[in-house]
Amino acid sequence: MSGVRAEARKDSGMTGENDMSMDFTSGSELYQLCREHGAAISEVMLKREMELGSVSEQSVRERLARSLQIMEAAVHEPLGQPRRSLSGLIGGEAWKVYNAGKTAEGRGIASLCGEALTRAIAYSMAVLEVNAAMGLIVAAPTAGSSGVLPGAVLSLSEICGWSETKQMDGLLNAGAIGYLLMRNATVAGAEAGCQAEVGAASAMTASAIVELMGGTPEMCFQAASLAISNLLGLVCDPIAGLVEVPCQSRNAIGVANAFTCAQLALSGITHPVPFDEMVDAMQRVGRSLPWELRESAKGGNAGTPTGCRLSAGGCAGCGRS
Amino acid sequence: MNYISVFDVIGPNMIGPSSSHTAGAVNIALLAHQLFARPIAKVDFTLYESFAQTGRGHGTDKALLGGIQGFGTDDVRIRDSYALADAAGIEYHFTWDDKTRTAHPNTVDIRLESPDGKVQTIRGESVGGGKIRIVQINDIDVVFTGVYSTLIIKHADRPGVVAHVTNVLSRHGVNIAFMRLYRDYKGGTGYLIVESDENIPDYFLEEIRENELVHEIMLIQI
Numbered sequence: 001m002s003g004v005r006a007e008a009r010k011d012s013g014m015t016g017e018n019d020m021s022m023d024f025t026s027g028s029e030l031y032q033l034c035r036e037h038g039a040a041i042s043e044v045m046l047k048r049e050m051e052l053g054s055v056s057e058q059s060v061r062e063r064l065a066r067s068l069q070i071m072e073a074a075v076h077e078p079l080g081q082p083r084r085s086l087s088g089l090i091g092g093e094a095w096k097v098y099n100a101g102k103t104a105e106g107r108g109i110a111s112l113c114g115e116a117l118t119r120a121i122a123y124s125m126a127v128l129e130v131n132a133a134m135g136l137i138v139a140a141p142t143a144g145s146s147g148v149l150p151g152a153v154l155s156l157s158e159i160c161g162w163s164e165t166k167q168m169d170g171l172l173n174a175g176a177i178g179y180l181l182m183r184n185a186t187v188a189g190a191e192a193g194c195q196a197e198v199g200a201a202s203a204m205t206a207s208a209i210v211e212l213m214g215g216t217p218e219m220c221f222q223a224a225s226l227a228i229s230n231l232l233g234l235v236c237d238p239i240a241g242l243v244e245v246p247c248q249s250r251n252a253i254g255v256a257n258a259f260t261c262a263q264l265a266l267s268g269i270t271h272p273v274p275f276d277e278m279v280d281a282m283q284r285v286g287r288s289l290p291w292e293l294r295e296s297a298k299g300g301n302a303g304t305p306t307g308c309r310l311s312a313g314g315c316a317g318c319g320r321s
Numbered sequence: 322m323n324y325i326s327v328f329d330v331i332g333p334n335m336i337g338p339s340s341s342h343t344a345g346a347v348n349i350a351l352l353a354h355q356l357f358a359r360p361i362a363k364v365d366f367t368l369y370e371s372f373a374q375t376g377r378g379h380g381t382d383k384a385l386l387g388g389i390q391g392f393g394t395d396d397v398r399i400r401d402s403y404a405l406a407d408a409a410g411i412e413y414h415f416t417w418d419d420k421t422r423t424a425h426p427n428t429v430d431i432r433l434e435s436p437d438g439k440v441q442t443i444r445g446e447s448v449g450g451g452k453i454r455i456v457q458i459n460d461i462d463v464v465f466t467g468v469y470s471t472l473i474i475k476h477a478d479r480p481g482v483v484a485h486v487t488n489v490l491s492r493h494g495v496n497i498a499f500m501r502l503y504r505d506y507k508g509g510t511g512y513l514i515v516e517s518d519e520n521i522p523d524y525f526l527e528e529i530r531e532n533e534l535v536h537e538i539m540l541i542q543i
Contacts, residue, residue, distance in 0.1 A: 023324075045327060049326060049327050052324045052326070053324075053326060060327075063328060064327075064331075066334065067328075067331055067332065067334065070334055070395075085338070086338070086378055086379075086380060087378050130337065131337030131338045132337060132338045133337070134336050134337055134338065134343070134380050134383070134399065134400045135336065135337060135397075136334065136335070136336055136337075136395055136397055137334075137335060137336075137337050138331060138332055138333075138334050138335075139331075139332060139333055139335060139340050139344070139450070139451070140330070140331050140332075141330050141331075141450075142340055142450065143335065143337055143338060143339055143340045143343075143344070144339075146337075149331070171327070171331050172327060174330075174331065175327035175328075175330045175331050176327075178330035178331070179325050179327065179329075179330050182325055182329070182330060183325055187330075187450070188449050188450070190449070204330075240375070240378060241371075241374065241375035241378065242338065242375070242378045242379070243337070243338040243339050243379075244338070297375070
């Protein structure tokens with residue numbers, strides 16, 4: 001935790017009594033609470049959870065520790081022991097990405113994307129492998145997008161040496177953005193396409209990275225807005241209706257987008273459209289997506305001749321078999 | 322539970338691959354298990370629409386069979402639920418009905434039978450993100466989600482049952498969040514469903530049972 005944040009917290013009086021509610025229903029309300037209390041997004045989200053759930057900080061942190069524990073296992077397991085999915089469509093991709101370009105000395109991951117992003121991509125794909133093999137994961141916000149947040153937070157933690165408490169801050173920050181997307185739009189692919197799943201995960205993660213790297217709440221919202229904007233319109237088109245292809249590589253792009261948008265925001269780049277309006281835009285784009293592109297497994301990748309062939313029972317919707 | 326928690330966003334902790342087709346299926350079957358509250362000798366599952374079409378690839382069958390054995394969404398035993406059901410001597414049967422249309426695409430009927438021949442059927446819907454609702458008990462339309470502590474009272478559709486139940490609850494200081502009544506026909510069988518934010522202590526269920534119009538009580542604690 002940065003010194004700036006620690007001081008801000010002392011002055012904010014957040015540790016003492018506060019009769020003011022920490023609940024919020026929009027990005028602008030959340031931003032207002034951050035400003036009034038000199039608090040990070042994660043702190044406001046923690047207080048909100050304690051207030052609305054009538055629970056102690058310790059109880060929230062115990063549950064977050066359990067989430068992190070599951071995430072840790074899921075990002076690492078397939079690197080040591082790759083498993084095929086139920087259908088056999090995926091399995092072993094995380095290991096390949098992680099080990100590609102590894103030097104003989106076993107140091108680092110010399111690759112196109114650099115060490116941090118390569119590791120994050122490998123981790124995100126690992127979670128989708130665990131998920132597809134009926135392993136234990138944390139939906140974040142959904143099972144199909146469950147690799148993005150742990151992929152980024154845990155890889156950066158290893159590289160930057162972040163504490164468990166700091167990792168929890170990352171989850172709380174991401175949780176705040178995800179809650180707003182869930183409340184004011186949707187995170188269901190069946191309702192609004194992959195932009196609502198991987199797009200949401202990417203926005204949550206971009207915001208979390210910014211806070212963990214020492215950025216301001218304002219920068220967090222910028223990163224989230226940029227991330228939503230970049231993946232706006234992304235369709236949900238799972239081959240054979242399974243959470244495997246293209247979901248796994250979409251998680252990789254969700255991570256890459258989160259890294260990119262966090263870096264833009266931390267550099268002071270802004271998106272002219274405010275976060276709340278981007279949430280609304282995502283919802284409206286989702287509504288205008290045809291049914292074929294909303295998890296029905298009839299369009300996009302799933303609707304191609306190859307996609308239909310890979311679907312065991314053939315494709316009922318497009319007339320091909 | 323009437324707010325979106327950070328753990329609704331970063332969660333549920335679940336066995337993959339799908340929150341609706343796997344975690345939701347576990348939750349429906351787990352509620353069926355809790356409602357039945359007795360040993361299970363035999364179970365029949367009928368899966369409809371999307372559950373029937375893509376259920377196999379999502380492990381929906383393992384999830385259902387795990388749920389009726391009392392496993393939660395994050396229980397790794399779900400993967401082995403067939404073997405564990407065999408070991409427990411539970412007879413199971415799956416019907417994959419992809420022809421019949423249902424109100425919700427992710428629908429399952431679960432028929433449970435105990436060794437002494439007691440039968441209960443429920444219909445559940447998986448509505449997204451692992452969230453579910455039960456929409457039928459023994460062919461009577463109902464609606465509840467299991468998010469709250471839920472008291473389900475099967476009774477004769479005659480005057481006095483609601484007054485009796487609310488009286489008992491009020492004496493024990495239980496605050497009712499929601500209360501709904503369902504029945505098959507006038508004077509037939511009714512279900513009174515009471516949901517509360519707090520735990521409903523089971524020691525006063527005996528008092529509710531004192532009323533002769535009350536046939537059966539089921540309780541789901543959060």
